Amino acid sequence: DQKPVDLNDPFANEPSRLPVFKINSKKPFNAEPPLEVLTDSYITPNELFYVRNHLPVPKIDLKSYRLEVKVGKRTVKLSLDDLKKRHKPVTITTTIQCAGNRRAEMSEYKTVKGLSWGPCAIGTARWTGVRLRDILLDAGIDAKDPNIKHIQFNGKDDDITKACYGGSIPISKAMAPDGDVILAYKMNGVDIPRDHGYPLRAIVPGYVGARNVKWVHQVTASHEESHSHWQRNDYKAFSPSTTFETADYKTAPSIQEMPVISAISSPAVNATVYEEQGHIEVKGYAWSGGGRDILRVDVSSDGGKTWQAANLTKDEPNADDSAHCWAWTLWNVDVPVKPGQKVELVCKAVDSAFNCQPEGMGAIWNLRGFLSNAWHRIPVTVAQDD
Amino acid sequence: DQKPVDLNDPFANEPSRLPVFKINSKKPFNAEPPLEVLTDSYITPNELFYVRNHLPVPKIDLKSYRLEVKVGKRTVKLSLDDLKKRHKPVTITTTIQCAGNRRAEMSEYKTVKGLSWGPCAIGTARWTGVRLRDILLDAGIDAKDPNIKHIQFNGKDDDITKACYGGSIPISKAMAPDGDVILAYKMNGVDIPRDHGYPLRAIVPGYVGARNVKWVHQVTASHEESHSHWQRNDYKAFSPSTTFETADYKTAPSIQEMPVISAISSPAVNATVYEEQGHIEVKGYAWSGGGRDILRVDVSSDGGKTWQAANLTKDEPNADDSAHCWAWTLWNVDVPVKPGQKVELVCKAVDSAFNCQPEGMGAIWNLRGFLSNAWHRIPVTVAQDD
Numbered sequence: 001d002q003k004p005v006d007l008n009d010p011f012a013n014e015p016s017r018l019p020v021f022k023i024n025s026k027k028p029f030n031a032e033p034p035l036e037v038l039t040d041s042y043i044t045p046n047e048l049f050y051v052r053n054h055l056p057v058p059k060i061d062l063k064s065y066r067l068e069v070k071v072g073k074r075t076v077k078l079s080l081d082d083l084k085k086r087h088k089p090v091t092i093t094t095t096i097q098c099a100g101n102r103r104a105e106m107s108e109y110k111t112v113k114g115l116s117w118g119p120c121a122i123g124t125a126r127w128t129g130v131r132l133r134d135i136l137l138d139a140g141i142d143a144k145d146p147n148i149k150h151i152q153f154n155g156k157d158d159d160i161t162k163a164c165y166g167g168s169i170p171i172s173k174a175m176a177p178d179g180d181v182i183l184a185y186k187m188n189g190v191d192i193p194r195d196h197g198y199p200l201r202a203i204v205p206g207y208v209g210a211r212n213v214k215w216v217h218q219v220t221a222s223h224e225e226s227h228s229h230w231q232r233n234d235y236k237a238f239s240p241s242t243t244f245e246t247a248d249y250k251t252a253p254s255i256q257e258m259p260v261i262s263a264i265s266s267p268a269v270n271a272t273v274y275e276e277q278g279h280i281e282v283k284g285y286a287w288s289g290g291g292r293d294i295l296r297v298d299v300s301s302d303g304g305k306t307w308q309a310a311n312l313t314k315d316e317p318n319a320d321d322s323a324h325c326w327a328w329t330l331w332n333v334d335v336p337v338k339p340g341q342k343v344e345l346v347c348k349a350v351d352s353a354f355n356c357q358p359e360g361m362g363a364i365w366n367l368r369g370f371l372s373n374a375w376h377r378i379p380v381t382v383a384q385d386d
Numbered sequence: 387d388q389k390p391v392d393l394n395d396p397f398a399n400e401p402s403r404l405p406v407f408k409i410n411s412k413k414p415f416n417a418e419p420p421l422e423v424l425t426d427s428y429i430t431p432n433e434l435f436y437v438r439n440h441l442p443v444p445k446i447d448l449k450s451y452r453l454e455v456k457v458g459k460r461t462v463k464l465s466l467d468d469l470k471k472r473h474k475p476v477t478i479t480t481t482i483q484c485a486g487n488r489r490a491e492m493s494e495y496k497t498v499k500g501l502s503w504g505p506c507a508i509g510t511a512r513w514t515g516v517r518l519r520d521i522l523l524d525a526g527i528d529a530k531d532p533n534i535k536h537i538q539f540n541g542k543d544d545d546i547t548k549a550c551y552g553g554s555i556p557i558s559k560a561m562a563p564d565g566d567v568i569l570a571y572k573m574n575g576v577d578i579p580r581d582h583g584y585p586l587r588a589i590v591p592g593y594v595g596a597r598n599v600k601w602v603h604q605v606t607a608s609h610e611e612s613h614s615h616w617q618r619n620d621y622k623a624f625s626p627s628t629t630f631e632t633a634d635y636k637t638a639p640s641i642q643e644m645p646v647i648s649a650i651s652s653p654a655v656n657a658t659v660y661e662e663q664g665h666i667e668v669k670g671y672a673w674s675g676g677g678r679d680i681l682r683v684d685v686s687s688d689g690g691k692t693w694q695a696a697n698l699t700k701d702e703p704n705a706d707d708s709a710h711c712w713a714w715t716l717w718n719v720d721v722p723v724k725p726g727q728k729v730e731l732v733c734k735a736v737d738s739a740f741n742c743q744p745e746g747m748g749a750i751w752n753l754r755g756f757l758s759n760a761w762h763r764i765p766v767t768v769a770q771d772d
């Protein structure tokens with residue numbers, strides 16, 4: 001019953017995936033786990049972690065794999081074993097989120113261009129690897145060189161023209177001792193799965209998923225951002241009044257650090273719920289970029305007129321303690337409802353800089369549907385008493 | 387015509403102030419400059435910088451003044467000259483904002499408790515001093531000591547019971563090489579004026595004004611936050627549903643890093659404005675805490691239905707270059723209007739983590755009226771054509 005492999009199909013070598021994924025695009029593969037399992041565990045299981053691929057998954061042989069680190073005129077080539085021998089392993093627990101998470105809701109307000117992600121293009125894992133800072137210092141970087149402003153990453157995934165996926169981050173983030181940027185070879189204790197970047201992935205805590213470049217094989221210190229399509233002509237932020245006619249990718253800022261967001265993972269949209277003693281339980285996640293913690297999640301069962309503060313579940317401390325809070329907060333709360341009611345459940349989070357989520361999509365709408373962090377609203381029906 | 391000095395009045399020794407201030411409280415003195423001058427210059431002149439005093443202004447004699455730095459069992463006492471001799475001077479340009487800035491607008495939504503600040507409890511200055519990090523290292527701090535979690539500041543201002551003003555910041559902020567926390571002795575090139583902390587003030591860029599302790603004379607490394615009233619029972623954040631009956635200051639988070647905010651400085655509320663070629667100019671400020679830059683300010687002349695991006699004016703680079711953006715962005719934009727219209731001007735800013743301001747006060751309302759950063763709305767009337 002196996003299909004024959006089409007050798008001309010660049011997607012002939014994709015890894016196998018669980019059938020439970022909600023698939024937004026098959027080639028390249030883009031899929032998110034079902035909402036009802038997303039917050040079942042603090043750490044997202046590897047096989048349920050959302051997959052956001054821009055190109056076919058490359059097949060990489062460790063024997064020939066080398067990481068090239070380019071600093072000035074010098075290029076250092078390192079096998080994965082070299083990397084592990086030269087630098088101490090660190091484990092960072094971080095949430096990674098796609099810039100397009102919750103895009104479908106923004107598109108409901110007014111159509112945007114991009115894959116139709118629900119609220120599950122986000123996940124949390126423990127990543128083990130070596131500090132990018134150490135690798136760059138080892139390669140001879142002068143952190144005070146004013147000509148070095150960005151660290152560029154290239155992935156091994158490429159298209160027919162051999163243009164590969166790439167992205168870059170500011171030098172200040174790459175070199176900050178507490179920035180916790182690593183090149184990771186393990187995801188939750190095992191070799192990183194092919195879909196998530198085997199054998200090496202850039203992990204940039206608190207930044208958009210797109211800069212957490214998978215299958216990374218080139219790291220370049222540069223005076224400018226990556227020239228890749230995805231750095232220059234994608235993953236940029238526009239105002240609500242920008243149209244496809246007026247959009248200027250040259251001057252628009254690249255998405256890097258992410259804003260505060262939250263979502264309800266249970267109950268589901270339009271579910272019929274059963275109250276107990278006048279209450280139902282609501283659960284979900286909250287996260288903010290830049291290492292900011294979540295201080296509070298407010299939940300409403302009357303469309304946002306009154307609020308209750310949720311119980312918060314945080315990360316276990318990292319093995320390597322960090323002052324910065326890179327991973328999400330799970331939350332739950334019992335809210336009051338009456339049998340037979342149709343209610344709108346709403347959640348909104350507050351981060352440790354007291355930033356909050358916008359009420360609606362109108363003021364943050366942008367033609368690409370990025371950064372869709374308005375209050376999450378879930379209509380449900382409370383079942384009648386028997 | 388001079389009034390006799392009442393020697394029993396703890397406020398008998400206040401400095402003189404300009405009569406243009408809008409005074410919110412005389413004793414202690416709390417006042418903000420007029421909105422029409424706030425954004426006339428990028429650097430706020432010392433004599434127009436908002437004054438937020440909690441107690442009488444102390445009279446400090448440099449001859450007897452000593453800074454006490456307490457680390458563990460050791461106390462170091464330093465004259466201002468000692469400080470200047472031991473450490474290199476640095477100049478940091480930073481915006482300082484009161485936690486209660488724009489409180490009056492929140493109180494219009496629903497009454498809150500606190501001084502009725504307009505949108506001018508904010509200002510920007512160049513502060514010159516020495517790095518707190520260097521002072522603490524010099525006093526023998528072990529930055530990795532897990533028992534040191536906060537740096538406490540005490541001011542020389544006190545009340546009849548000798549309880550002084552105080553506040554504290556997390557050790558991670560105090561010790562971060564790029565956190566830029568300094569003890570400043572100059573404000574815009576001159577000795578700090580008495581109202582702003584002569585002879586020494588803690589400058590904590592990106593944090594709430596309240597932790598920028600004036601007249602600082604004690605710095606203590608501690609396992610806990612300052613015990614001062616203003617750290618423990620004031621300057622804390624509550625949810626919209628918290629009442630004076632349910633407010634628990636023990637568990638509420640202290641306000642430290644601040645969220646994104648913006649305000650219109652011209653035209654004024656209810657002004658009659660004169661259009662030119664169908665447009666009026668709107669001006670204002672925008673700022674975010676934590677060193678986050680302002681990426682965009684959207685301005686509307688139809689109450690928030692459509693938006694235009696404003697022109698942004700940024701800081702000159704600091705003498706000591708910092709990766710972090712501590713100072714405000716001034717902005718201006720021409721927006722379309724029609725003669726005879728009554729319009730609502732609105733502004734909202736986006737910071738470099740793509741955080742945005744909430745649409746209204748309802749969702750961020752809190753009983754103390756802190757962190758009042760909703761969209762700023764200014765009704766104006768456009769004059770009829772002749």
Ligand SMILES: [Mo]
Pocket residue numbers: 052097098099100209210
């Ligand atoms: Mo993404």
Ligand SMILES: [Mo]
Pocket residue numbers: 438483484485486595596
């Ligand atoms: Mo304040």
